[in-house]
Amino acid sequence: MVITRFAPSPTGYLHIGGLRTALFNYLWAKRNGGKFLLRIEDTDRSRHNEEAVKAILEAFEWVGLESDDEVVYQSQRHEIYRKYIDQLLEEGKAYRCYMTKEELDKLREEQIARKERPRYDGRYRDFQGTPPEGIEPVIRIKAPLDGTIVVDDKIKGKIEFRVQDTLDDFIIARADGSPTYNFVVAIDDALMGVTDVIRGDDHLSNTPKQIVIYQALGFDIPNFYHVPMIHNEKGKKLSKRDGATDVMEYKREGYLPEALLNFLVRLGWSYGDKELFSLDEMIKLFDPKEINKSASIYNIEKLNWINREYINQKSSEELAQLLNISPTPVIELVKNRCSTLVQLEQEVKKIVERPTQYDSKSLKKHFKELNRELLKEFLEKIQNSNISCEDALSSILESRGVGMAKLAQPIRIALVGVAQSPSVVDIMKILGKDEVVFRIEKLLAEVQ
RNA sequence: GGCCCCAUCGUCUAGUGGUUAGGAUCCCAGGUUUUCAUCCUGGUUACAGGGGUUCGAAUCCCCUUGGGGUCGCCA
Numbered sequence A: 001m002v003i004t005r006f007a008p009s010p011t012g013y014l015h016i017g018g019l020r021t022a023l024f025n026y027l028w029a030k031r032n033g034g035k036f037l038l039r040i041e042d043t044d045r046s047r048h049n050e051e052a053v054k055a056i057l058e059a060f061e062w063v064g065l066e067s068d069d070e071v072v073y074q075s076q077r078h079e080i081y082r083k084y085i086d087q088l089l090e091e092g093k094a095y096r097c098y099m100t101k102e103e104l105d106k107l108r109e110e111q112i113a114r115k116e117r118p119r120y121d122g123r124y125r126d127f128q129g130t131p132p133e134g135i136e137p138v139i140r141i142k143a144p145l146d147g148t149i150v151v152d153d154k155i156k157g158k159i160e161f162r163v164q165d166t167l168d169d170f171i172i173a174r175a176d177g178s179p180t181y182n183f184v185v186a187i188d189d190a191l192m193g194v195t196d197v198i199r200g201d202d203h204l205s206n207t208p209k210q211i212v213i214y215q216a217l218g219f220d221i222p223n224f225y226h227v228p229m230i231h232n233e234k235g236k237k238l239s240k241r242d243g244a245t246d247v248m249e250y251k252r253e254g255y256l257p258e259a260l261l262n263f264l265v266r267l268g269w270s271y272g273d274k275e276l277f278s279l280d281e282m283i284k285l286f287d288p289k290e291i292n293k294s295a296s297i298y299n300i301e302k303l304n305w306i307n308r309e310y311i312n313q314k315s316s317e318e319l320a321q322l323l324n325i326s327p328t329p330v331i332e333l334v335k336n337r338c339s340t341l342v343q344l345e346q347e348v349k350k351i352v353e354r355p356t357q358y359d360s361k362s363l364k365k366h367f368k369e370l371n372r373e374l375l376k377e378f379l380e381k382i383q384n385s386n387i388s389c390e391d392a393l394s395s396i397l398e399s400r401g402v403g404m405a406k407l408a409q410p411i412r413i414a415l416v417g418v419a420q421s422p423s424v425v426d427i428m429k430i431l432g433k434d435e436v437v438f439r440i441e442k443l444l445a446e447v448q
Numbered sequence B: 001g002g003c004c005c006c007a008u009c010g011u012c013u014a015g016u017g018g019u020u021a022g023g024a025u026c027c028c029a030g031g032u033u034u035u036c037a038u039c040c041u042g043g044u045u046a047c048a049g050g051g052g053u054u055c056g057a058a059u060c061c062c063c064u065u066g067g068g069g070u071c072g073c074c075a
Helices: A016-031 A050-063 A078-090 A101-113 A181-191 A201-217 A247-252 A257-265 A279-285 A300-313 A316-323 A329-337 A341-352 A360-366 A369-383 A389-400 A404-416 A424-431 A433-446
Strands: A003-006 A035-040 A094-097 A138-141 A148-153 A157-162 A171-173 A196-200 A223-227
Touching: A003 A016, A003 A196, A016 A035, A016 A050, A016 A196, A016 A223, A016 A247, A016 A257, A016 A279, A035 A050, A050 A247, A050 A257, A078 A094, A078 A138, A078 A171, A078 A181, A078 A201, A138 A201, A148 A201, A148 A223, A157 A201, A171 A181, A181 A201, A196 A201, A201 A223, A247 A257, A257 A279, A257 A300, A300 A329, A316 A329, A316 A341, A329 A341, A329 A424, A341 A404, A341 A424, A360 A404, A369 A389, A369 A404, A369 A433, A389 A404, A389 A424, A404 A424, A404 A433, A424 A433
Parallel strands: A003 A035, A196 A223
Antiparallel strands: A094 A138, A138 A171, A148 A157
16 A cells, blocks of 8 residues: 655645645555545644644645545644654663753854864763753754665665764754654654655755664655755745745636646656646556656746646636636637636626727727728618628628728727727627627717 | 755756657747637757767766755754
8 A cells, every 4th residue: 555645844835846746645645546645744833833734725625635534733643752752762762962052052163163064972872970950851863873874765766875974863852842853754654654755855865864763663664755846937946935836826816726736747747748637647647756856947838828728628617617607608709818717707807898998009000980980880780770790790891892800890899998809790699789789889989 | 065966948848879859838930810819830949068988879987067955952
């Protein structure tokens, strides 16, 4: 059974980098008929932010990625961690360190001054004496003193970390007794039965520490896949300052969740020349071992294209529902000119609602004296007979011997206020003669 | 700075010793369209640099350069 997880820390909203990681985990679990789990990393009490948790869950709901079990909150598992800390203490694999923060800071400064790597010096590792008064100790793990730790990463290959320049006896529990990140990650992954850890490669350098924990506790080491970051246009790690990184912002801007997922899955992964993937196809085809080694730069153009594709795959009924409006044939008329639902909404309004103003450039070009004359003739014709708007249009063009644009363009301006729109014939059919008459009279009356 | 990772069109990518280096997006041009959009056709643009290995390197090795990540009693 393949069990994967996504483990965000609730410091804010879910951003697209996180969503991609979650998606990778989700797909891999589903492909193997396994489980995808969600865990909130809030060991640090100051990090437990109800709002943020809600925001993250809301985003997952929107895109439709569900955890297969109840969401795990680390803040509720302190007893479990306590138990393992005690165990390591008893077995002599961890120890109390009475060094104060100030002493530690000083040590670090000195080391940096000497151009050495800041590193705990192990002064309490084998301490037997009486502990200093009034100091709440932290708990440190006994890390190996030399040799190497190998991370067998399924994307990047085997990576060797020399203990001497990557590890020290790091803290697994703070002075207040609360456990630290690398410690609980290893425990929770093991206890939750996680077999495959797919996460950002900013965690790569944490992995040796976690391996130390796995080994100390006798847990099996899972498969690691460290996926490259998504960078912003400047080539830097995506941060909250980089515009629309909040997943829910994409909802507000009119992107479809399936389009966003499709966009994200192609960042760092591909399947031949295939660009469009339904969720089922992704599940069938995705393999984290095929993820690229290099970072990719986030670029919205492709997303816009994908979103347009998905919008056009949808029926008018579905789109009406998404826009929360009643179905109208107008949607069919305009959907192929929209990259987002927001645009679609605007395009629908442009036709359904009467123009409140007329574009001056369009007027200047297509509402000259002859156009006005033709428009008046058209208006009279449809008012005084049963002729359809379409027939009236072509009959006038024929009798006057003028090109289509001479009359169609002023009609268009009357109908929607600008010189660009879908076919005027189609619009007139949908609007009906009365409304066409009204809008033409309005233009004639308001613009001299 | 130490350690680690990475390097093909502007961007996302295909490519695993022999290809006119392919696709997508973007951009441009032409066609279609009463207009705009769609659609169709075509086009511009890439193996970071230098050494090897080899009959032959985008593909393997090394160096340089460039970029990124990480170095907490944060996660």
